[in-house]
Amino acid sequence: MESMDKSRVICCKRVIGLLVGILFAVAGVSSRAAGAEKVYEKPSVFLSRHFGGVPKTRVLELSGADQKALHGILGHRYKQKRVRYWQGGGKRAWILDEIGKTEPITAGFIVKGGRISELRVLIYRESHGWEVSRPFFTKQFAGAKLKGRGLSVRVDGIVGATLSVNALKKLGAAALYLDGQAGG
Amino acid sequence: MMAMAGKRRSRRWHRVLGLLSAIPLVWVVITGAVLNHSVDLGLDGVAVRHPLVLRAYGMVPAGEPLVVEVSGRRVVAWDGQVFFRGAVHEIRGVMLGAVADGSDGGIAVASDVGVWRIDGDGSLLEVLDEISLPGFPLTGVAGDGGRAWLENPDGWHRVGEGWLDHEPVAGGAMERQKPVVLSDDALRDELSVAWARGGVPMARVLLDLHAVKFAGAWGRYFYDVVALCTLWLCGTGVVLFFRKPGRAR
Numbered sequence A: 001m002e003s004m005d006k007s008r009v010i011c012c013k014r015v016i017g018l019l020v021g022i023l024f025a026v027a028g029v030s031s032r033a034a035g036a037e038k039v040y041e042k043p044s045v046f047l048s049r050h051f052g053g054v055p056k057t058r059v060l061e062l063s064g065a066d067q068k069a070l071h072g073i074l075g076h077r078y079k080q081k082r083v084r085y086w087q088g089g090g091k092r093a094w095i096l097d098e099i100g101k102t103e104p105i106t107a108g109f110i111v112k113g114g115r116i117s118e119l120r121v122l123i124y125r126e127s128h129g130w131e132v133s134r135p136f137f138t139k140q141f142a143g144a145k146l147k148g149r150g151l152s153v154r155v156d157g158i159v160g161a162t163l164s165v166n167a168l169k170k171l172g173a174a175a176l177y178l179d180g181q182a183g184g
Numbered sequence B: 001m002m003a004m005a006g007k008r009r010s011r012r013w014h015r016v017l018g019l020l021s022a023i024p025l026v027w028v029v030i031t032g033a034v035l036n037h038s039v040d041l042g043l044d045g046v047a048v049r050h051p052l053v054l055r056a057y058g059m060v061p062a063g064e065p066l067v068v069e070v071s072g073r074r075v076v077a078w079d080g081q082v083f084f085r086g087a088v089h090e091i092r093g094v095m096l097g098a099v100a101d102g103s104d105g106g107i108a109v110a111s112d113v114g115v116w117r118i119d120g121d122g123s124l125l126e127v128l129d130e131i132s133l134p135g136f137p138l139t140g141v142a143g144d145g146g147r148a149w150l151e152n153p154d155g156w157h158r159v160g161e162g163w164l165d166h167e168p169v170a171g172g173a174m175e176r177q178k179p180v181v182l183s184d185d186a187l188r189d190e191l192s193v194a195w196a197r198g199g200v201p202m203a204r205v206l207l208d209l210h211a212v213k214f215a216g217a218w219g220r221y222f223y224d225v226v227a228l229c230t231l232w233l234c235g236t237g238v239v240l241f242f243r244k245p246g247r248a249r
Helices: A002-034 A043-051 A064-074 A135-141 A162-181 B002-036 B051-056 B185-195 B202-210 B213-242
Strands: A058-061 A082-088 A091-099 A104-112 A115-124 B066-070 B073-078 B081-084 B087-090 B095-101 B106-111 B114-118 B124-128 B140-144 B147-152 B155-159 B166-168
Touching: A043 A082, A043 A091, A043 A104, A043 A115, A064 A162, A082 A162, A082 B124, A091 A162, A104 A162, A115 A135, A115 A162, A135 A162, B002 B202, B002 B213, B051 B185, B066 B095, B073 B106, B073 B185, B081 B106, B081 B114, B081 B185, B087 B114, B095 B140, B106 B147, B202 B213
Parallel strands: none
Antiparallel strands: A058 A082, A082 A091, A091 A104, A104 A115, B066 B073, B073 B081, B081 B087, B095 B106, B106 B114, B114 B124, B140 B147, B147 B155, B155 B166
């Protein structure tokens, strides 16, 4: 009788141990998924693809008026006082960050003649809304000009990725504004 | 005699249950009344910084604060944020150290995955990533006469003016900075509050208390209990209103 009780206790302990193990494993997997950082293209590779290498780095110092304009475009203060860009062959590359929901999205823009010629999502850190990195979405930005505080073209949204879509639209307008300040 | 004892018992129960029913109502009424005047009372501008409250909101930094000294000034990094001259900036990775940067008393904070340049008044100048730096991961940072040096698995690299370029230095051997754990308890407490961006607005805490958010999943049933208690008090009140006391019968 006593040995049966002991075996039951051992069995219960094993089951509880297994359940706790599964719980921790699931928690570990989900926490990794939530904090996943997906690099679609390294910024240096993005520049090399367009310029055949990383061109000399240039810096745009932001004046008070620039900060005010960027505030209008982004809807919040731009944190940095200067922005780096790269140019060659009549086009400029801007690599900018903007928070989608909670994490920054790093996007590369190629601007030629005051129009966006390519948008590429370089690093995506949010757990949802990665669809904005797909070409069916990013190609909508091609040919866009700055119109007021936004883009001249209509960009269709993606269900479930509204914040990421908005972040990229703002970044596109910011890249075009900065390009204008760097000498059009 | 038996009927008398039964009546007394039921009256005692009525009193106890009435009192218990009033507790959730009082909670809702008081927090609701204060919330209704939160703007007049300026509760949005009042921050709650008690460690228990901050912990409840998950606003407590994890890990240990690491500190380095740059030209006699302390630079502290703690759970994704760097503190310098009263300003707070977000950083990624693990802080390797910080070096003097520019002539205005600014600094450059290096982690394994980037460099954050902060000017003398604490404003963020720019964030440098893999395009502007030697290959990742960075493993060390050192300062030498106003020039910064960065180390990666390939060796040491000297950073150019304005951090616009860098060059590898063959056989270069600098003494890399070694951040240490901050031991000043008073400063730790201060930075912990700064990490939480000054605390939680009192209006937010009151709203969550009003909605019983702290009770987690059980919070959603709180207002069911409040509704039942209200019905109980109303019902017993109506009965008492129409019941004549024994003396009057």
